[in-house]
Each structure stands twice: as C-alpha cells, then as structure tokens.
Amino acid sequence: MSYDALTGRTAVVTGAASGMGEATARLLASHGVRVALLARRAERLTELVATIEADGGQALAVATDVTDPASVDAATERVHAAYGRVDLVVNAAGVMLPNPVTDGRTDEWQRMLDTNVAGALRIIRAFTPDLIAVAEAGGTADLVNISSIGAHIPFPNYAVYGATKAALTYLSQSLRTELGPRDVRVTNIEPGLTDTELAGHVDNAELAGQLDGMFDALTGLSADDIADLIAFTTSRARHVNLRQAIVLPTRQA
Template identity: 45%
Template sequence: MQITSLTGTVAIVTGASSGIGEATARRLAEHGATVAVVARRKDRLDELVASIEAAGGSALAIAVDITDRAQAQAAVQTVVASFGRLDILVNKAGLMLLGDIVGADIEEWDRMIAVNQQGLLHMTHSALPHLLAAAKDDVRGVADIVDISSIAGRQASANFGVYNMTKFGVNGFTEALRQEVTKQQVRVGVLEPGAVMTELVSHNSQRVRDGLEATDDIPVRLQPEDIADSIAYMVTRPSHSSIAELWAMPTSQV
C-alpha cells in the first residue's frame, strides 16, 4: 500500500515531553515532517529537539500550557510564523487522575477537564484555519488532526468516572469535527490506546497506584513507540484514505 511522505509538512504534537507524544514527534520527524513539540516542561522539549536534529530531522520546542487559550493560540501562531504552514495536529496532551467519585478531589476533576478537553479544543480551534489552507495546496492535498483518546473513551469503569467523561467527550467531538471538515480534505481521526507503558499512572496517589497494580493482569503492555507507529500510519495514508478511528490494544488486554 502506498505511504505518503511527510517531507515538506509541518506538525504540532502536544504532550511531547514524554511517552506517546515524545515517540510520535520522533516518528513524524523520521517520516520527513518538521515537528513543533508542545508541552510545559521546556528542558525535556529542548532535549527532544536536540535528539531529533541529531538524527537529521527538524523540530521546534514550544513550552506552553495549552489549558490557557491565549498560550495555545500563541503556540500555533509561532509555528505558522516560523514555518509558513501547518499540516498535522496531534492532540496528545492528557492527564489521568483516578479514584472514587464519592468524596473526590474536585480540583483533580478540573485539571483533567482542562487538559483533556479544553486544551484539545484550544489547539484544534487555533489550528483549523491553517490546516484547511494546507489541505488545499499541492504538498499533500490533505491535512490531519489525530486526537488521542483511550479505551476509557469506549467503555466506562469504576474509579475512572471523570477520566471516562473526558475521553468519551474527545471521541464525540472528534467524530463531529470529522463530519464537518472531511469534504475539505482535512482528515480527523481518534486513536484509542489500551494499556501503554507511560508515566500517566504516576500522576495518581500511592493508594490508587497500589490498587491498579493489584488488579493488573496485563503481562505485556504497549510501548509509546507502538502508538507512535499507529499515528504515523494514520497521517501517511494516501489523500483519498482516512482512518477515522483506530483502537490499539495489547494482545493480552481484554
């Protein structure tokens, strides 16, 4: 099957300071894209950019908090001012804080909603005009948005309540947007990973981590590079082919 090169394109990857976001930035650069890596931890972003450039790629670090609408808008404007275009947006930034709904820390709910939903909305709204413009030119004749959801966007589980809500919302928003812009050659797809070896769980309390460990029956989890490969697959399809949804699971996960 034909795989289109990303040479000449510009991509933004949020949540790029670790895990899936970092691996995705590396993979898109390997395919020829210039990659703007967006997150709050500038030291990690600088290290990632240096590594991508040492491997022959091109990258730009932008340290911002995408839950702040003005910062998200400025990040997109910086990318377009620097490179003249935007072809791909990967909304990876995410937070998973688990626990009982009864007696929950409401501030944790607010933080998840801010990152998982509002940050995604800010970046998408700011990027769309530039993606629509890129889809009309002859570099690829298509542009891409990939939103990273979760198996938690497909099935609800006890102790995952608000995280479930944010990811179900991502799924719904992604499909609605796909229907709006797909005829303008902007492909919009959602990727739903199962268990992946990242630092996502580490943001939780020790009690929650212990509980997850006690019930964990997945001997081999996915690696961030596995999800990066899936994202690269989505954005390197020929312009007539759109992957609207991709569910990526460890073989051993039910």
C-alpha cells in the same frame, strides 16, 4: 512499511515532552516531518529538539500550557512564524487522575477537563484554519486526537477521566462531519493499557498498585506502538481516512 508520504510535512504535537507525544514527534521527524513540540516542560522539549536534530531531523521547542488560552495563542504565533502553515496536528496532551467520585476532588476534575477536553479544543481552534487551507490547496491535512479505551469501557474510579475521553471521541466523530467534506482527515485513536507518564500522575496508592498489576499481567503497549499507528494513519493517500482505531495489548479484553 513506507512512510515516504510524510516527508516535507509540518506537524504540531502536544504533550511532546513525554509518552505518546514524544514518541510520535521522534518518529515523524525521522521521516522528514518538521515538528513543533508543544508541552509545558521547556527543558524536556529542548533536549528532544537536540536529539531530533542530532538524528538529522527538524524540530521546534514551544513551551505551551494547553489549559491557558494566552499560552496557546502565543505558541500558535511562534509556530507560524517558524514554519508557516501546519498540515498535521496531534493532540497527545492529557492527564489521568483517577479517584472515586465520592472523594469530590473538584481540582482534579477541572484539571482533566481543562487539559483533555478544552486543551484539545484550543489546539483545534488554533490550527484547523491551517488544515483547511492546506486541503483546499490539494495537500494532505490531518487532525489526530488521542483518546482512550476508557471512552467506552468503564473502570471503577476512572469516571471523570473516562468522561473526558468520551467527550474527545465524540468530538472527533462530530468534527469529521464538518472537516471531512473539506478534505481534512480526522482520526481518533483509543489506546488501551499503555506505558506512559500518565500512570505516574496517580496519587492513590491502591489504584497505582492496580495499574502496576495490570502491566505485569497484560504486557502493556509502548508509546512507540502508538506513534507507529499515527505515522501509518497519516501517511495514507489523502482520500483515505482511518477514522477510528482502538489499539489494545493482545491480552487486554
């Protein structure tokens, strides 16, 4: 598969310190994309930049908390100062904290809403003007949001997480009506069971055990599988928008 069309583009990837964000940043950089890496863990980002540069790529570490508007504003300024306009945005930052709603874990609810929904919106607000300007100039412009199969299929104890992902899926659908006519592509990706650090956020021993059992039974996807899909999607001709992709392990119904 040729990803030659990616060469020379400039991307912002959130959640780049691990999982799907890190895998996507690595793959894009390997195909000639300048990648701004946004995440909270500065040390992890610095290590990733070193790895990408050692492989001949270009990357910029930008410690960012997507739940903090001032942090996002500062990151936007830094990216623009270093790279100018961005033409590819990947919203990969996310947090999954399952527990019964009856537990009333409002701190977890707020964290998921702030990261999975409001965090994505802050990044969209910051870089959509770039995407529109690039498209108006005849370039290819992409916004990719990583949602979840949980946006459609209910899982016990994942109600709030699923609701945040349903919001992101709907947001992507609605944004296509605003940005599509301006030649900006919006892609929503909904992975099923995928091996990332999200599972490590689960502090409920019973639910963590259920996840481990699912990985054993279903042979979950890897973060690299999702990165490959993102690279494929964003390397198509600019008039082609792979708008929605649900990607599951073959054994997951």
